[in-house]
Amino acid sequence: MKALFKSAAQPGFEFVERPEPEPSAAEVKVRVLRTGLCGTDLHIESWDAWAQSEIKTPLIPGHEFYGEVVEVGTAVRGVEVGDRVSGEGHIVCGACRNCRAGRRHLCIHTLSVGVHRDGAFAEYVVIPESNVWVHQEDIEPDLGAVFDPLGNAVHTALSFPLVGEDVLITGAGPIGLMAAAVARHVGARYVVITDVSEPRLELARKLGVDLALNVGVSAISEAQQALGMREGFDVGLEMSGHPGALPEMISNMNHGGRIAMLGLPSQPIIVDWGKVVTHMITVKGIYGREMFETWYAMSAMLQSGAELKRAVTAVVTDRYAAEDWAEGFARARSGSGGKVVLDWSTV
Known part of the structure; x- marks a missing residue:
């Protein structure tokens, strides 16, 4: 063969x-x-x-x-x-x-x-x-x-209840795009996805996300302003593995926010654990299905x-x-x- x-x-x-x-x-x-x-x-x-x-x-x-x-x-x-x-x-x-x-x-x-x-x-x-x-x-x-x-996308997206929630996805690669579609399917209110690749962000827009943000030129906080959000995101799906993605996600989460991490970091990540504690944020690792x-x-x-x-x-x-x-x-x-x-x- x-x-x-x-x-x-x-x-x-x-x-x-x-x-x-x-x-x-x-x-x-x-x-x-x-x-x-x-x-x-x-x-x-x-x-x-x-x-x-x-x-x-x-x-x-x-x-x-x-x-x-x-x-x-x-x-x-x-x-x-x-x-x-x-x-x-x-x-x-x-x-x-x-x-x-x-x-x-x-x-x-x-x-x-x-x-x-x-x-x-x-x-x-x-x-x-x-x-x-x-x-x-x-x-x-x-x-x-x-x-x-x-299956990776579904496992990550369904780690926490999404109905009526505001969802932030960092990384518009294939699995991130699939996760965005799953979040929309199960009833999330706002679905925001970030990346630095304009072709991938454009594909995300065609799939129906509420906002596809190029974090090379804009901050995630601008997404909250654009959508009229009064508080941070309820659920975060970290799909990129970029060392800056998780800290930026944490800074944009609501109190009691929940984060599922699928992206595999290529280097150590510096996390503000004080904010994780005081904001009572849950971080869950995801591997496979x-x-x-x-x-x-x-x-x-x-x-x-x-x-x-x-x-x-x-x-x-x-x-x-x-x-x-x-x-x-x-x-x-x-x-x-x-x-x-x-x-x-x-x-």
Whole structure:
């Protein structure tokens, strides 16, 4: 099969022939049709400090995908050949305290598809049956490929009640844009999103946010004035990882405000903890998805919300043939568009 392959501990990938994976008794083999490009994949391709500390080569990366089941192991009971599926990329141990308590997303032994084992940047991928998500209706392949990052957005956005609340989102990347659409869908009053990329801010405006603010030229406090807000934001969703985003968000929160952090900082952040205490602000870290409550929630919202489905689909702005992966990675790295997907259906 064709695959994007990192053969050694160095920058770059190779588009080469690799042996097809075969499922064990409890695993499922999927013919990959689409894959999404994630920031994790960019780190692995560039072979930065994080990748060097986390990745063992050789490896086929990729964890966001949509495809068709072509083979199931002898112990598989709930997935059938022909099912159209996506996959939960976090494989958990099932035996630690959190797993046994039903909090699998908090497993201390989590292994990631495309990071710790071969992933979906290939014609075929194998994952455990327990990680397969079978789509119950016709889903466009591009949309199916972004269920993983949509799950990140849903997990972050639904961390706190949003009905009637004023929501601040820092970072208008693909997941931030999806979170804005989710916040609007569930009934937030005002949805404000910030970034320094005008193309991404323009995309946010098309998705229906109340205000898309370029923080390179304007302060977040100006957003409050423009919307006639008398108090600070009720809920903050930090999606950027920029070291200045969280302190600025905290300074614009209402007393009792709640912040969910998905953005992974690249360096230490200086926080005014005195304000966090005196304003009674809650800060919650988010990683991945709640397995599988988030998957049920996002599937249900897409089924019941045509506008949300349209908005999430619109976040996918670029598609490249798998063999043109280098162009796709360059586009994703530019930070000027939405989600980039690779098409494996014609390989």
